[in-house]
Amino acid sequence: MASSTKSSSKSSSKSAKSSKNGKSGAKGLDESDVGARTDHLELFRQMYLIRQFEIACGENYSKGLIGGFLHLYIGQEASGVGAISTLRDDDYIVSHYRDHGHALARGLDINRSMAELFGRSTGTSKGKGGSMHLFDVAKRFMGGHAIVAGQLPLAAGLALAQQYNKTDALTMCFFGDGSTNQGIYHETMNLAAIWKLPVLFFLENNMYGMGSSIERVRAGGIDFCPSMATYGIPAVEVDGMDVLAVREATEIAVERIRKGDGPQFIEAKTFRFVGHSLSDGQKYRGQEEVKEWEERDPVATFPTRLIEMGLATADQIAETKASVDEAIAKAVEFAEQSPEPDLSEIHNDVFA
Ligand SMILES: Cc1ncc(C[n+]2csc(CCOP(=O)(O)OP(=O)(O)O)c2C)c(N)n1
Numbered sequence: 001m002a003s004s005t006k007s008s009s010k011s012s013s014k015s016a017k018s019s020k021n022g023k024s025g026a027k028g029l030d031e032s033d034v035g036a037r038t039d040h041l042e043l044f045r046q047m048y049l050i051r052q053f054e055i056a057c058g059e060n061y062s063k064g065l066i067g068g069f070l071h072l073y074i075g076q077e078a079s080g081v082g083a084i085s086t087l088r089d090d091d092y093i094v095s096h097y098r099d100h101g102h103a104l105a106r107g108l109d110i111n112r113s114m115a116e117l118f119g120r121s122t123g124t125s126k127g128k129g130g131s132m133h134l135f136d137v138a139k140r141f142m143g144g145h146a147i148v149a150g151q152l153p154l155a156a157g158l159a160l161a162q163q164y165n166k167t168d169a170l171t172m173c174f175f176g177d178g179s180t181n182q183g184i185y186h187e188t189m190n191l192a193a194i195w196k197l198p199v200l201f202f203l204e205n206n207m208y209g210m211g212s213s214i215e216r217v218r219a220g221g222i223d224f225c226p227s228m229a230t231y232g233i234p235a236v237e238v239d240g241m242d243v244l245a246v247r248e249a250t251e252i253a254v255e256r257i258r259k260g261d262g263p264q265f266i267e268a269k270t271f272r273f274v275g276h277s278l279s280d281g282q283k284y285r286g287q288e289e290v291k292e293w294e295e296r297d298p299v300a301t302f303p304t305r306l307i308e309m310g311l312a313t314a315d316q317i318a319e320t321k322a323s324v325d326e327a328i329a330k331a332v333e334f335a336e337q338s339p340e341p342d343l344s345e346i347h348n349d350v351f352a
């Protein structure tokens, strides 16, 4: 927590002072700043959308309308939204099983995403993937993968294709602290570095794997950036509760990758406010720690910051929330009313 707070204050003050057009984020913006204003409000909209989507998922899981495992992204919204806001449409994203936030930040349709969780034929994977396998090739969102660290070599493969085809597009790969003790993690880092692949390794260090703190299971401690020297991959730590700081750090890394500098590594220190999955009693951590992180809840604190910076009004925040709430209610309705996949579909899209 200490290092996160430290990097937080440093990066927040920095990011609060600069917007995309280089002007001050202070009060009294003129009309030429409308773009920046819309952009900041959009970051809030996405974080709020993810939060409300996840709350709705939790409710419908309890009702038995969503089956299988359910890993919620509550608390980590600033990390995914800030990072993905820097990407172009032709970049790829690969994620793990805690993928709803990444998918929604990428702009996957919320009706179809919700329907996927409900296991309905209108879902992004036709109802056969579920929560851990959201997928949308048109959006270059290449899943949703349930095997811890399994998405890392896939990211390297996608990045190799981008390099081979001489594009300046890149692959952003999200993974958790728990995946870093898998052998394939080290193999991927080494290969990506040797081949200078255009991949952004984005670690969401939420301090816990499934039921153990990273402090207990990692010999190198809770900070990952120093270990990246082993692979010669430039690494930066950022406060994952601060959407502007995440965006700023990611923008720099993305620019380097597009220039052909090879892989970059970002470690966002973040926290999941809820259990690993909905069947987690959280016996491995104290609630004081959770409360401490919740005080920095990005969804709750960002509106105040936006208003103070003169980037949004209280009315705009309220309107944004109301329209998201309505969209989520409609997504649940869409999912509930959609049919289950037909039995004749059982063998389709399973093997390539
Ligand atoms: C190869 C493999 N081993 C174990 C699991 C079970 N499992 C699912 S999530 C998880 C913890 C991963 O934690 P982390 O990478 O920190 O991601 P977080 O859940 O914190 O986002 C484990 C052990 C799995 N899915 N795949």
Ligand SMILES: [Mg+2]
Pocket: 176, 177, 178, 204, 205, 206, 207, 208, 209
């Ligand atoms: Mg973790």
